[in-house]
Amino acid sequence: MEFKELTEIWKQSDMHQNEAIKVNHQLIKEVGLNKIKTSLREIKWSALFEIILEILFSGFLINFLENHQGQPAFSIPAALILSLIVFNLLFEGYRLTLFFSIKTDCPVLKAQKKLSRLKKMEIFDTYSLLVIIPVFALPFLIVLAKALLNWDLYELGTGWMIQTIIGSLVVAAILVYFFRKHPNKRLRKAIQFIEKLDEE
Numbered sequence: 001m002e003f004k005e006l007t008e009i010w011k012q013s014d015m016h017q018n019e020a021i022k023v024n025h026q027l028i029k030e031v032g033l034n035k036i037k038t039s040l041r042e043i044k045w046s047a048l049f050e051i052i053l054e055i056l057f058s059g060f061l062i063n064f065l066e067n068h069q070g071q072p073a074f075s076i077p078a079a080l081i082l083s084l085i086v087f088n089l090l091f092e093g094y095r096l097t098l099f100f101s102i103k104t105d106c107p108v109l110k111a112q113k114k115l116s117r118l119k120k121m122e123i124f125d126t127y128s129l130l131v132i133i134p135v136f137a138l139p140f141l142i143v144l145a146k147a148l149l150n151w152d153l154y155e156l157g158t159g160w161m162i163q164t165i166i167g168s169l170v171v172a173a174i175l176v177y178f179f180r181k182h183p184n185k186r187l188r189k190a191i192q193f194i195e196k197l198d199e200e
Contacts, residue, residue, distance in 0.1 A: 029197060030104040033111060036190040037102055043118065043187070044099050047092040054085045054092075061085070064147050073154060074146055077139030084136055095121055108197045115191045122187065126179040133172035137164055 061082045068074040098114050098121075106114075138161055145151040153160070 029108060032193060032197070033102060033104050033106060036111075036115070036194065037099070039186040039190060040099065040118075043184075044096065047096045047099070050092050051089060051096075054089055058082060058085050060147070061143070064143060068146075074143065077142045080139045081136060081143060084132065091121070091125075108194065112191075112194050115187070115194055119187060119191060122184055126176055129172045129175050129179075130169075133175070134165055134168045137168040 061078050064078050065075055065082070068078070095118065098118055102111055102114050141164065142153050145153050
């Protein structure tokens with residue numbers, strides 16, 4: 001059953017005030033919330049994937065920092081990346097908490113607020129690319145080149161750094177444009193559905 005069908009049943013039953021209709025409202029709400037969680041599973045899996053990947057990469061960075069103590073040219077970029085990972089772990093952890101807190105017995109108003117927060121987090125996540133990609137592209141390249149190939153990119157001068165920053169700004173702008181044009185449609189539909197339900 002789709003969100004549109006559930007909404008229509010809700011509206012039709014709203015014309016009556018007996019107990020049977022209230023039970024129907026409760027059932028529709030539970031079915032709707034269950035469908036919302038099912039349709040938003042990609043949020044859960046993408047957050048879990050990011051968390052696992054970042055935990056593994058954190059281990060790599062910590063090892064890199066230990067091997068390059070006393071070399072701020074490499075330890076500072078690695079520390080910057082590690083700080084970003086810590087922030088994103090907290091961010092994705094909160095996103096997962098919101099997802100799992102949407103239960104069938106959740107009041108409509110609370111469910112509305114939780115979905116609204118998920119939408120705001122998606123928007124923040126998208127626009128943050130305008131900062132994250134230009135700021136962290138250089139540290140990421142410097143650390144990976146040193147760790148994997150033992151290349152010191154500082155020896156190449158500053159020209160490539162300027163080009164990388166300009167290029168990363170362009171890439172970030174393109175990605176933000178794309179993600180804003182193609183938002184999470186399932187999340188938008190879930191919000192539209194839950195906003196049409198009135199708490200009894």
